Every structure is written in C-alpha cells, then in structure tokens.
Amino acid sequence: MRALLASPLGFLIGLSLGALGGGGSILAVPALVYAAGQTPRHATTTSLVLVGLTAVIGIVPHWRAGRVRFGAGTIFGFAGVGGSLLGSHWNKVADPNVLLLAFSGLMFVAAYAMWRRVKNSPKPGVARSVGTAATAPHASTRRIDPITILKVAGAGTIVGLLTGFFGVGGGFVIVPALMLALDFTMPEAVGTSLLVLTINAVVTLTTRLQTGSIEWGTVIPFTIASLLGVIVGSRLASTRDSSSLQQWFVGLLVIVAIYTATRSGLALR
Numbered sequence: 001m002r003a004l005l006a007s008p009l010g011f012l013i014g015l016s017l018g019a020l021g022g023g024g025s026i027l028a029v030p031a032l033v034y035a036a037g038q039t040p041r042h043a044t045t046t047s048l049v050l051v052g053l054t055a056v057i058g059i060v061p062h063w064r065a066g067r068v069r070f071g072a073g074t075i076f077g078f079a080g081v082g083g084s085l086l087g088s089h090w091n092k093v094a095d096p097n098v099l100l101l102a103f104s105g106l107m108f109v110a111a112y113a114m115w116r117r118v119k120n121s122p123k124p125g126v127a128r129s130v131g132t133a134a135t136a137p138h139a140s141t142r143r144i145d146p147i148t149i150l151k152v153a154g155a156g157t158i159v160g161l162l163t164g165f166f167g168v169g170g171g172f173v174i175v176p177a178l179m180l181a182l183d184f185t186m187p188e189a190v191g192t193s194l195l196v197l198t199i200n201a202v203v204t205l206t207t208r209l210q211t212g213s214i215e216w217g218t219v220i221p222f223t224i225a226s227l228l229g230v231i232v233g234s235r236l237a238s239t240r241d242s243s244s245l246q247q248w249f250v251g252l253l254v255i256v257a258i259y260t261a262t263r264s265g266l267a268l269r
Helices: 002-006 008-020 025-035 040-064 070-079 081-093 096-120 124-133 146-166 171-182 186-208 216-239 243-268
Strands: none
Touching: 008 025, 008 040, 008 216, 025 040, 025 096, 025 216, 025 243, 040 081, 040 096, 040 146, 040 186, 040 216, 070 146, 070 171, 070 186, 081 146, 081 186, 096 146, 096 171, 096 243, 146 171, 146 186, 171 186
C-alpha cells in the first residue's frame, strides 16, 4: 500500500527519462527509500529494474523518429561493463547511510550539470528549430580516432560505476559525452542514452540477482506510473523545448538532495 501511494513519483521519473534522456533515475532511490520504505540497497536494485524497463519502452518513439544510434550506443554501453561490476561490489559493502549521503552529493552534481546545460542551450525559438531538423538521422562529422575512443571508454566506465553503485542510469553524463565525443545532436544523444542506460541496467542487474531478490510489490506500481510518464516525456521531446522542464527538474533535484543529505547525515551521527 505504501508503494502504491508513492507510485505517482514514478510518473515524474518516467517523464524525465522520456523528455531528457536521463535524470529521472536519480530520483528513484530517494523515492523508494523515503516514500516506499525500502532499504537503500534494495532501492538501488529496484531502481535498476524500474529504469531499465522504462528505458526500453521509452526508446521506441526515439527509434521511430531516427534519434537512436545503435552502433555507437552499444559500444558506449559495453564500455561500462567493468565499471558496473565494480560499482555493484562497492554497493554490497558500503554502509547504507554512507551510500545515501554519497547519493545526495551525486544529485547535487546532476543538478549542476543540468543547470549548465539549460544555461548554455540556445534560445527556445532556436532550440525548437534545431530540434525539429535534427529528428531525422544524419551522418556524424566527428572522426573516430584514438582520442575519441578513449573518451567514450572513459565516459562509459564512469556511467557503469554510477549504475552499479547507485542504481542510476547516468543520463546526465551520457548525453553530454555523446554530444562532445561523437558530435551527436541533442535529440540523438537523448535517444541513444536510453540504449546505453538499458545495457548498463541489464549488466548490473545480472550481478545483483545472484545475491538478492526483487520486491515486485514495489516495482510494479512504480513501473506502471513510470511507463505513463515516459510516454508523455517522449512526446514532449519531439514537440517542445525541454528547457522549462529541465529548470523545474533542477529545483526538484536540489530539494531532494538536501533532504537526503540531512536524513542520512543525522542517521550517521
């Protein structure tokens, strides 16, 4: 019943995943701990199931619109396998309150990264025209050289660590990494990030399921709400500028980060 009452938060998670290509998963763990009553370790596992399923559904409209680069996304995803395994090991041995305190720091970093993206983005009129033109596939002009490969491998490893340790997708790292390293447009980076997120979630869940179980009574209502959110968010990504949504989401991240840091810090004391 507690998970069912908290499931509207899943809609917000799916909305961010669909519209922004990431960020929503970082809200899943605090929502599962403080609203659904899960332990931090169980919450990171449930978050992986939730985010993985919503990413699989959310990638469909991006794929139909030609915004998913499967070759580059697959390479990026598998570049993070080692990081995912290491992060899962750290998750098993970390103190739950230390995990939550570190998670609050991650939320501050994600909020800052998203705020920078909003600040440096074109004006709404320009963004819409660019986004509309970029919905069709185009050939990347970035040459694949050793430096680019190292950038992709490094970013993939960082994303894998985040997924394994915190149970998040790392979209706030994936999207700018794809844009800078491979010269993707924002719509392509958003769509492809869902593929990367799915690969990392599956790899990490494979290791988690060997040592624990999944509380499906919590996963199912959250997932249903998230799927509704990701459908709405994907449509927003196709038709509207996401700057206002990102600004709102940055504020929400900061509030949740402060709350999580306060609760976990007091628990450690």
